[in-house]
Amino acid sequence: MSLNLPVVAIVGRVNVGKSSLFNRLTGGRAAIVDDMAGVTRDRKIGTGEWTGTSFIAVDTGGLAPGSDDPFQESIEKQVRLAVQEAAAIIVLVDGTEGIHPFDQAAVEMVRKSGIPAYLAVNKIDSADRIDLIHEFNALGLGTPWPVSASHGLGVGDLLDEITGHLPSVEAVDFDGVSVAVIGRPNVGKSSITNRLLGDERNIVTPVAGTTRDSIDSFVQWQGINFRLIDTAGLRRRTKKMEDVEFYSTLRSWKSVGSADVVVLVLDGTEYPATQDIRLAQRAWDMGKGLLICVNKTDMGVDRPLWIRSVKQRFPLARWIPIFFTSATKGQGVGKLLPMVQAVSLRRKAELTTSKLNRLMRSIVNEVQPPAPRGKMLRFFYITQVKTAPPVMVVFVSRPDLIPDNYKSYFENRLREELNMNGVPLKVIYRKREH
Known part of the structure; x- marks a missing residue:
């Protein structure tokens, strides 16, 4: 069984903060296709993840229908293509400027698609601006979501709503x-x-x-x-x-x-x-x-x-x-x-806890962990919590004191002993008293 990632498209007029929201959705990851000169400069694709749900985010060019911008026709075509690919659409507006005719054009384009859409009102970065969102009810795209893309405020709530309604990732038989x-x-x-x-x-x-x-x-x-x-x-x-x-x-x-x-x-x-x-x-x-x-x-x-x-x-x-x-x-x-x-x-191997703990003890005995600030680091226990790819959790006395070079040593030796070539093995360190 395999999975196709759903697409979340961001649509809106120029300068409402689409790129900032895109960066929030993708965790600041570099876009698969970076900023480009001219008409394509705002087109980005990136991967995001929220509470265990992965998706692809698409940032589109700024809409300005009927403007003198010679590139506007290409931008509108690009937005329509993005909408066709999307499982969910975020229509982003600027809360400090009120409803703009181009906002109405964006909403109309999205509404015609029939794809689930969410109206996000940006630049609501303080409590005294929250009342600004009510005006946008007039756009008729459901409850407006107050966000501040630059500060991250409200973005988590918006993502909770979107990922909660994304289609189950398509299972291929x-x-x-x-x-x-x-x-x-x-x-x-x-x-x-x-x-x-x-x-x-x-x-x-x-x-x-x-x-x-x-x-x-x-x-x-x-x-x-x-x-x-x-x-x-x-x-x-x-x-x-x-x-x-x-x-x-x-x-x-x-x-x-x-x-x-x-x-x-x-x-x-x-x-x-x-x-x-x-x-x-x-x-x-x-x-x-x-x-x-x-x-x-x-x-x-x-x-x-x-x-x-x-x-x-x-x-x-x-x-x-x-x-x-x-x-x-x-x-x-x-x-x-x-x-x-x-x-x-x-990649989908399920490793026994007993084997992992024997390996952990052997690796730690081979090179003892350092004692930063005079505090001895102790490795207690390791277990696998996920497959495809494998994720290991290691319980230690002070995870905050493990130097990066020792983490690299431990993870590299673990990978060698488990023969995980070609597989992105992830190790998480958690605190345990004894």
């Missing part, structure tokens, strides 16, 4: 492993997928960006079912990105949300680019199993140098399996499904 194949345009994602499928199901051309949307295909290996998601090429920020391409990127990241394991395909004829590292970090932060596939080895690749380069640019790569392929020749592609299955099994 599939018994197997879901694999998202991601990477920059023209690195060979579709060629690799076609090799695994044994056909030309995905269009393959030397033109970057041939795949516009995520395409699902199915294959079986040794009795195990795999769902292969060939995503659109995920670009770094550019000065110009078409609306269709931008929302293809959004749909690609929705597909990554549905995956158990992500295969990041890199072009072996070039050394890792900044965007490659950002894609890897994003997939890792989303809790996905991760493999790095270096394609186009038939063009000549110095493998040891490549591995050193990846690890130098992306230190987490020391925990990520790296393999080399030539999709056009078929070389190395046969390793992919066995490696995906191995990472998937590690």
Whole structure:
């Protein structure tokens, strides 16, 4: 069973605080697509999480219907596309300026969609401004929610309401492993997928960006079912990105949300680019199993140098399996499904508490924790509280006194002993007296 992340779109006129609210929703995470010059500068996609519910947030351009802005037509098209993709919409208005005609236009656009919408009145950053929200009842979009995006006030209440009504994350009736194949345009994602499928199901051309949307295909290996998601090429920020391409990127990241394991395909004829590292970090932060596939080895690749380069640019790569392929020749592609299955099994492994505690004692005895301020740190107990990806809770005497370097040592040794390559293992430290 796999999950598709719901989309929460933020809509409103210019300068009402959409970007500030976007940053609140995504916890300040870097947008998957960053600010861009001109018309696209306000378009952002990011991932958010609230009380256990994950979602994708989309920030759209400022609406100004009928204005002299030459880009307004593109902005309105972009907003309509965002609304089509959304499971919930936040219409943001400025509480200090009252109802503006462009607010009414935004509400009308959203109302026609029939998608659940929430009216958020921004810049209510003190108690004496709370009465400003009542005017916005006239927009007819339900109860106005007072928020201060810049200070975070009221945002939690708004998120409680939204996430409480988001559709249950779509369950796909599939018994197997879901694999998202991601990477920059023209690195060979579709060629690799076609090799695994044994056909030309995905269009393959030397033109970057041939795949516009995520395409699902199915294959079986040794009795195990795999769902292969060939995503659109995920670009770094550019000065110009078409609306269709931008929302293809959004749909690609929705597909990554549905995956158990992500295969990041890199072009072996070039050394890792900044965007490659950002894609890897994003997939890792989303809790996905991760493999790095270096394609186009038939063009000549110095493998040891490549591995050193990846690890130098992306230190987490020391925990990520790296393999080399030539999709056009078929070389190395046969390793992919066995490696995906191995990472998937590690990601959903359920470890016994007795094994974990034996490991913890061994690791702590190997290198004793420091005694900051003369207080001895004691590690009492460890247990697994979640799988896919695994989350461990360690009970210690003073979690606030554990130095970062000792946390790194402990977590790295735990990962080594548990053989968690390709899996983002998380360790939480909690206080216990004895």
